[in-house]
Amino acid sequence: MALVKNGTLVADDEWRFVAEADEIPAEGAVVVTARRWLKERDRFAGRNAPTGIKIEAGDDIKALAADIDRFGLVAVDFPKFNDGRGYSTAHLLRERYGYKGEIRAVGRVLRDSLLYMHRCGFDAFDIVDKDPLGAWRQKLGEMSVFYQPATDDRTPARELRHPRRPLARAS
Amino acid sequence: MYRYDEYDHRILAERVEQFRDQVGRRIAGDISEDEFKPLRLMNGLYLQLHAYMLRVAIPYGMLSSTQLRKLAYIARRFDKGYGHFTTRQNIQYHWIKLEQAPDILGELAEVEMHAIQTSGNCVRNTTADQFAGVAFDEIEDPRVWCEIVRQWSTFHPEFSFLPRKFKIAITGSPHDRAALCVHDIGLRMHRDAAGEIGFEVMVGGGQGRTPMLAETIRPFLPKQYLLSYLEAILRVYNQLGRRDNIHKARIKILVGAVGAAEFARLVEAEWQASRNEDLELPAAEFERIHAHFALPPYEALPAETPAFHAKRFENREFARWVRTNVSRHKQPGYAIVTVSLKPEGGVPGDASDRQMEAMADIAERFSFGEVRVTHEQNLVLAHVKEADLYELWRNLGFFDLAAANAGLITDIIACPGLDYCSLANARSIPVSQAIGRRFADPERQARIGELKIKISGCINACGHHHVGHIGILGVDKKGEEFYQITLGGSADETAALGDIVGPAFAYDRVVDAVDTIVDTYLGIRIEGERFLDTYRRVGLQPFKERLYGAR
Ligand code: SF4
Numbered sequence: 001m002a003l004v005k006n007g008t009l010v011a012d013d014e015w016r017f018v019a020e021a022d023e024i025p026a027e028g029a030v031v032v033t034a035r036r037w038l039k040e041r042d043r044f045a046g047r048n049a050p051t052g053i054k055i056e057a058g059d060d061i062k063a064l065a066a067d068i069d070r071f072g073l074v075a076v077d078f079p080k081f082n083d084g085r086g087y088s089t090a091h092l093l094r095e096r097y098g099y100k101g102e103i104r105a106v107g108r109v110l111r112d113s114l115l116y117m118h119r120c121g122f123d124a125f126d127i128v129d130k131d132p133l134g135a136w137r138q139k140l141g142e143m144s145v146f147y148q149p150a151t152d153d154r155t156p157a158r159e160l161r162h163p164r165r166p167l168a169r170a171s
Numbered sequence: 172m173y174r175y176d177e178y179d180h181r182i183l184a185e186r187v188e189q190f191r192d193q194v195g196r197r198i199a200g201d202i203s204e205d206e207f208k209p210l211r212l213m214n215g216l217y218l219q220l221h222a223y224m225l226r227v228a229i230p231y232g233m234l235s236s237t238q239l240r241k242l243a244y245i246a247r248r249f250d251k252g253y254g255h256f257t258t259r260q261n262i263q264y265h266w267i268k269l270e271q272a273p274d275i276l277g278e279l280a281e282v283e284m285h286a287i288q289t290s291g292n293c294v295r296n297t298t299a300d301q302f303a304g305v306a307f308d309e310i311e312d313p314r315v316w317c318e319i320v321r322q323w324s325t326f327h328p329e330f331s332f333l334p335r336k337f338k339i340a341i342t343g344s345p346h347d348r349a350a351l352c353v354h355d356i357g358l359r360m361h362r363d364a365a366g367e368i369g370f371e372v373m374v375g376g377g378q379g380r381t382p383m384l385a386e387t388i389r390p391f392l393p394k395q396y397l398l399s400y401l402e403a404i405l406r407v408y409n410q411l412g413r414r415d416n417i418h419k420a421r422i423k424i425l426v427g428a429v430g431a432a433e434f435a436r437l438v439e440a441e442w443q444a445s446r447n448e449d450l451e452l453p454a455a456e457f458e459r460i461h462a463h464f465a466l467p468p469y470e471a472l473p474a475e476t477p478a479f480h481a482k483r484f485e486n487r488e489f490a491r492w493v494r495t496n497v498s499r500h501k502q503p504g505y506a507i508v509t510v511s512l513k514p515e516g517g518v519p520g521d522a523s524d525r526q527m528e529a530m531a532d533i534a535e536r537f538s539f540g541e542v543r544v545t546h547e548q549n550l551v552l553a554h555v556k557e558a559d560l561y562e563l564w565r566n567l568g569f570f571d572l573a574a575a576n577a578g579l580i581t582d583i584i585a586c587p588g589l590d591y592c593s594l595a596n597a598r599s600i601p602v603s604q605a606i607g608r609r610f611a612d613p614e615r616q617a618r619i620g621e622l623k624i625k626i627s628g629c630i631n632a633c634g635h636h637h638v639g640h641i642g643i644l645g646v647d648k649k650g651e652e653f654y655q656i657t658l659g660g661s662a663d664e665t666a667a668l669g670d671i672v673g674p675a676f677a678y679d680r681v682v683d684a685v686d687t688i689v690d691t692y693l694g695i696r697i698e699g700e701r702f703l704d705t706y707r708r709v710g711l712q713p714f715k716e717r718l719y720g721a722r
Contacts, residue, residue: 057414082209082292084332088409091329095448112210119328142189145181147322149450150329157178158322162455 002132005102005124007140009133015052015073031075034059041067054106057085061092068097076122078107087120094121094151111135115143121151172233172541173318173463175283182325183280186287190214191273198270213293215286216272220593223267226289227279231299231317231341232260232544232551236531239542241282243527249275254527256512256520258584258635259338260298260544261289265591287325292333292420294324294405300342300349301545304466305553307501311360311368313341313349315461316397319452322460323398330405334412335420337405338377341370345664350546352376352384352666353638355422356404360394369393374404374434375426378632382668383423388435396442399450403442407434467539467554472504476557489564491613492575497560506557508538510550510567511574511582515611518600519585520548529570537563547584547623549577580622580689581607584635588628588645589652595628597645597652597678602626605682610689619689622702625660638662640703641688642669643681654681658688658714659706670711673719684718691717 003010017031018024024032024043031052037044044051052073055061074093076086086105093099104124105117111129114136118125129135149156175183190210197207211217215226227242234242242262246254249271250264257263267275279285288295297317304312320339324330330337340349343360351357357373370392376385392400404422411429413419426434452460483490498507510530513519522530530550534542537559538552545551555563567573576582583606586592588599603626610616625639629646636642642657654676657669676684689702691714696705706714 082332083414084292084330084334084409085414087329087332088406091406096444116326116328116331143182143185143326145178145185147182147325148327149448150327157182158453158456160178161176161459162453 001126001128003104003124003126004132004136005104007136010124017054017075029072031073034061034064037067038063044070052102055086055089057083059089061089061097065097068093068099071099071101073102073104073124074099075104075106078105078109078113081108081110081113083108087116090117090121091151111139114139119146119150119152119154172235172314173230173460179283180280183283183285186214186285187273187276187280190276194269194273209291211269211272212290213288214272214276215289216267216269217290218593219265219591221591222265223269223272224591225264225267225272225275225286226257227262227264227284227286228289228296229260229262229284229544230321231297231303231314232301232546233314234542234544235282236535236540236542238282238284239527239531239534241278241284243524243531245275245278246527247524253521253523255518255587256522256544256548256550258546258548258586258633259296260301260546261296262544263587265587290336291331292335292337293331294320294327294333294337294339297321297324298338298340298349298354298546300344300347301543301551302348302498302507302553303343304464305500305502305505305507306344306346307499308346309344309501310362311343311394312464313343313358313360315457315464316341316358316360316394318460318463319398319457320401323401329402330409333405333409334414335417335422337408337422339401347662347664347666348545350635350638350662350666353378353382353635353662354385356401357385358397361391363391367393370397372400372404374438375423375431377421377423378635378637379421380418380630380632381421381424381427382632382637383427384666384668385423386426386431388431388438395451396446398452399446399448400438400442402450403438403445406445407437407441411437466502467541469502469505469554470556472502472556472558474503476504479557479560482561486561488575489561491617492564492573493560494617495575495579496577500554502554504557506555506560508552508555508560508563509545509577510552510572511576512549512572513576513582513607514571514574515581515607516604517571517607519583519603522550526570526572529566530572533563533566536566547582549582575613576616578621578623579616580610580619580624581616583607583624583626584639585626586628586634588626588634592628592633594631595645596630596647597628597654599626599628599634599643599645602643602645602654602678602681606685609682609686619693620701622689623661624685635662636660637668638666639669640706641685643685646675648675652678654678654684656681656684656688658711659703661703672711673715687717688714 029050050072054075106126217224340354341358342349353376359371372389373385543551583603585599585603589595625635626643627634627636638660644655660669
């Protein structure tokens with residue numbers, strides 16, 4: 001397993017994932033489960049280091065909406081590679097709750113999931129692969145045209161087809 | 172019909188190369204079968220009893236003559252000379268070699284075809300009314316929307332790992348030929364009081380071991396909101412659908428568990444929250460897709476074609492075929508022809524390479540080079556001049572394609588069953604062949620009238636037995652093939668699930684049982700009643716008594 005972020009390997013990840021039952025260290029960036037955050041959120045108020053949360057498949061992220069700007073990282077867990085709930089989670093975090101920080105895919109993050117994850121708003125990937133960086137490069141380069149708009153900045157075919165269309169979203 | 176542009180082509184070409192790489196890694200032993208399985212399934216490649224099966228998508232059943240010739244070529248070069256048209260308007264090849272699969276996909280890509288999302292827990296091929304665009308009572312052509320849904324759902328990053336497979340069907344006519352009620356989402360176009368066109372949205376239909384009819388969650392959705400509304404449904408399902416049990420993972424179980432009203436509320440809330448996400452199709456893109464479905468250049472013809480009627484009087488066989496296989500067209504002087512793939516003794520939905528090539532030629536000569544596949548496993552020529560019908564019929568006859576049985580008792584839907592499918596309990600094909608032989612007499616078929624028999628080799632219900640007027644389901648009884656019979660199912664706008672008539676029948680008794688059921692019906696029907704009408708009037712009892720004796 002290795003962390004790939006912005007297309008490069010991250011050797012020294014600052015985030016420490018704290019298991020449900022473990023003490024939360026006083027120092028350093030920590031990631032706690034969403035469940036724990038909701039139970040103990042007041043304890044984190046005085047902490048002087050960044051906090052992240054880990055969302056497990058099935059967690060109701062609506063409950064976290066109000067706190068979303070307090071997280072330096074949101075890790076979304078994939079218990080199985082074909083459990084697709086995390087894709088909707090990332091989409092909602094970005095589009096519905098306006099979360100701008102790092103969204104990291106953790107768990108069964110395999111090479112054939114990477115492109116879809118990236119399109120849904122993930123920007124960091126804890127990849128399970130012998131050659132994580134190679135997997136990343138291969139998979140992100142395999143497709144160059146996309147039909148539907150998603151939570152990324154790739155221009156879908158339906159807009160490429162009509163290049164002179166005035167920009168609808170000019171503001 | 173829709174033609175690819177450079178973007179569609181590029182997507183497909185990249186996909187073929189991706190799969191070639193995956194197959195190469197598998198053959199080299201770099202990846203295990205376990206790792207390879209989801210990858211091949213995403214390309215429609217299944218491992219069956221004897222060989223690999225490749226399921227090729229035929230988007231909403233539309234084929235050009237060029238495409239059909241390619242399908243024939245693949246059947247000859249890579250299979251045993253035939254293909255099998257399915258109830259999802261796709262085609263399956265049952266004798267495929269793994270190492271040839273990438274080449275087949277390459278061949279398909281040349282004619283704008285593929286096997287993408289014909290398997291896996293994603294949005295599958297969207298199906299449509301086979302009379303789309305030409306039905307006389309149509310409100311709007313559903314194929315435009317099918318193509319919009321196809322593009323939106325292809326490699327959808329958020330919805331490619333749903334709890335389970337997901338099937339959408341669309342019709343633009345009041346008469347439902349697309350079996351909307353047994354789809355995960357059924358969309359029926361209609362007009363509201365103000366004359367605007369939109370969709371009635373039905374959700375949660377399905378067959379399998381827990382058959383359910385779809386329920387309406389929104390009576391009228393203005394059509395321009397289709398994509399955002401579909402996303403809302405899928406997002407709710409993706410988050411809340413069950414993933415702990417494959418048999419409880421379809422959306423119908425979720426809709427059943429929370430209730431249609433609550434499900435509708437969840438979708439509505441999600442939709443309201445996401446409507447500003449800029450999902451709806453830009454007008455220029457809608458127009459571009461719409462233009463592909465312009466009707467062919469019909470000739471201005473009188474409503475009546477005397478020569479055609481004269482032929483009907485002269486030739487009884489032709490007249491019989493016209494009665495069953497020719498439907499009314501919205502353009503004066505034209506007709507819609509259903510080409511039956513159910514000849515006596517044949518395998519429902521099978522077509523040989525020669526038949527496919529013949530159909531391609533015939534379509535070019537008589538129907539603007541276009542062929543459609545129906546969910547009832549037949550083909551349709553949608554634009555035939557009435558004046559050409561006789562000549563067309565003669566040509567079909569040369570290739571064993573002129574069976575006059577559309578909608579009759581021998582127009583049977585059957586899944587591949589135990590002859591091919593590794594999940595089967597029992598054979599479907601020989602049962603349908605035996606029924607076909609028993610009822611071969613055309614006079615008798617005509618007397619019986621409309622009667623839809625549907626056969627599945629196991630509870631997965633690929634043969635739609637739950638919605639057959641007579642449904643036949645293969646079950647396993649201590650290693651022997653038995654068949655459970657249901658009566659009164661229907662897949663049209665009066666949809667119903669069939670009722671189990673009683674204990675299952677052994678393989679060699681099932682045709683007799685069907686015969687008894689038909690005989691009972693003929694004895695008690697009131698003039699003009701179809702089988703389904705009689706059944707709805709009298710219920711199971713008379714059939715039970717005749718089948719099992721008075722108790
Ligand atoms: S119904 Fe059963 S036997 Fe028939 S094709 Fe489907 S899975 Fe196979």
